[in-house]
Amino acid sequence: MGSEETVARGHEGRDVSVRIILLLGAGLVTLAAVVQVVLFFQMGGLWRARQKELPPPVPVAQALPSAPPEPRLQIAPSLDLKALRAAEDAQLQGYGWVDRKGGVVHIPIERAMDLVTQEAAR
Secondary structure (H helix, E strand, O other): OHHHHHHHHOOOOOOOOHHHHHHHHHHHHHHHHHHHHHHHHHHHHHHHHHHHHOOOOOHHHHOOOOOOOOOOOOOOHHHHHHHHHHHHHHHHOOOEEEEOOOOEEEOOHHHHHHHHHHHHHO
């Protein structure tokens, strides 16, 4: 009689109850969810209690600057390099004062090389 019952059901029902295993699994999942919710609210309460116990910030901390000190990181290094090269080219190929009080000027590099060759030719 046992083998006929096994063939009809497709498995033996006396060893394992699928319903009990599924209920046990669902119970464990529900318990885990409840524990997570309780821990969430408990940690929030502990955090708020800790924040109340902390001393107020010192006035210096409230007066922090809005930007970090120099030198700052470059946001666009290629644009900064182009600007640097343009400033260098303007100084190498243009006229300008180095020290106005001392009467020192800078001249274009080509003109300076011409003056040096003329001086050497004399």
